[in-house]
Amino acid sequence: MNKEKQNCQHKTSAVKLYFHYISVKIRCMMQYKKSFILTSLGQFLSSFNAFVGIFFLFRRFHSIAGYTYSDVLFCYSIVVMEFSLAECVARGFDSFSRIVRQGTFDRIMTRPRNEILQVLGDNFEPTRLSKMLQAIVIFGYGISRSGTDWDFIKVITVILTVICGTAVFCGIFLINASLCFFTMEGLEVINIFTDGAREYGQYPIDVYGKRMTRFCTFVIPYTLVQLYPLQFITGRSDNILFAFLPVAALLFLLPCYALWRFGVRKYKSAGS
């Protein structure tokens, strides 16, 4: 065996490995064509009712707390995009209790790679992207109805918002996963912050009052990836800081990651 040669050669990059995982995952799914198509369709339709709700609400009322129909559509579509991307990427965290209880995590530990990379790569869930597609359609519809003047910075803001918002949701999924190390079962209560956020995130968060806004800024930074960039994009505020505020939401990932490390340490000392 050529041990020396193997030791000095470079590691396959994490990015390449991640895409290799995804490619295998998609190959797996293609084995079950009907299931793939129907799940995607189901995902596409499932969040559609929220849009219908907004639609009928605004047939009767023309604005909610000063926000127009197109503002709300914009908000809704951004949150759904963030959520569905996070579900697609971080599905492994969402179903982590299964991974721990079935002992799959032991297998992950016996492979010379970062645990998170393996959990995410192995549980990539492309069917959730159909929800994303639906959100993009509504986003386009919202834009076409609003009179927003688009410029370069605003486009960047939208992209940043979606990326960082996805990260926030991934962070919450990560908390959920970390707690499985302690409880074995997933905690339904975490869904308040994931599914719940998707539901109440349809409306700009300051609709719910000051306290809620504060909680959603300093505890879980939803407003940074929803309310503030929205205010900048719709021209309610010309504070350029709001355009780049989504990036600050990434700080949320630090405590989530710390909790995860703590959980892994606990797992190593107690087993499953």
Add this chain to the structure above:
Amino acid sequence: MIVVKNIRKTYRVTKRNAGFSEAVKSFFKRDYETVTALDNISFSINDGETVGYIGPNGAGKSTTIKILSGILTPDSGECLVDGRIPWKNRIGHVARIGVVFGQRSQIWWDVPVVDSFELLKDIYSIPADIYSRNKNELTELLDLGEILRTPARQLSLGQRMRCELAASLLHSPDILFLDEPTIGLDAVSKIAVREFIVKLNRERKTTIILTTHDMQDIEAITKRVILIGKGKILLDGDISEISGKGDIDRTVAELYRSYEI
């Protein structure tokens, strides 16, 4: 070289009696019991050895394997595997070992086996030339051939176990841990697996650590046996100490009885 010194590992398990009211009671107040899985065990294994690690269910075999493969951290004690502390430097350690869990698959269910191999190549960063040499060698030795192009879910248990063995050896590990590799296999597959492991040890000098309840496995593969019971090492010696005295299953059962485990 594996050196294990005074390793101790305890678990806390919950206890309650049967029945609904007991379940409710335990919801509020739980009785814990500390179970000592490993009680100051020590042994060392040289490079290229074949060791059968035996003992009744719940004796601490899996716990030992999990500690040696970096999954678990012991409460106290020292352990060095080729100079590495398994739980301190997990990634560096597991790159040099292979682990086969008989009850748990490591190949992807819905893709042809060769796709799983390709993914493992990236997970272990195996250089292309070593990968293809190992793959060809293992394909020949384990008679994988056409099997490699079949999705794992459509394989028989015996075929799958052969693939599992190959999958855990693609990165040419120095040490191979086998946790009940022949469980549920038919006679032909069992013999194929055993012969392969013997050959692997002879030709590649891979250290083999085997846990099993199948004493024929032990007789066929290992030269040394370590017997563990109630977290303690009760016997550590040459296979000849237990084999060659008639039916090996009876001899071992007798042994378990004499140690009251």
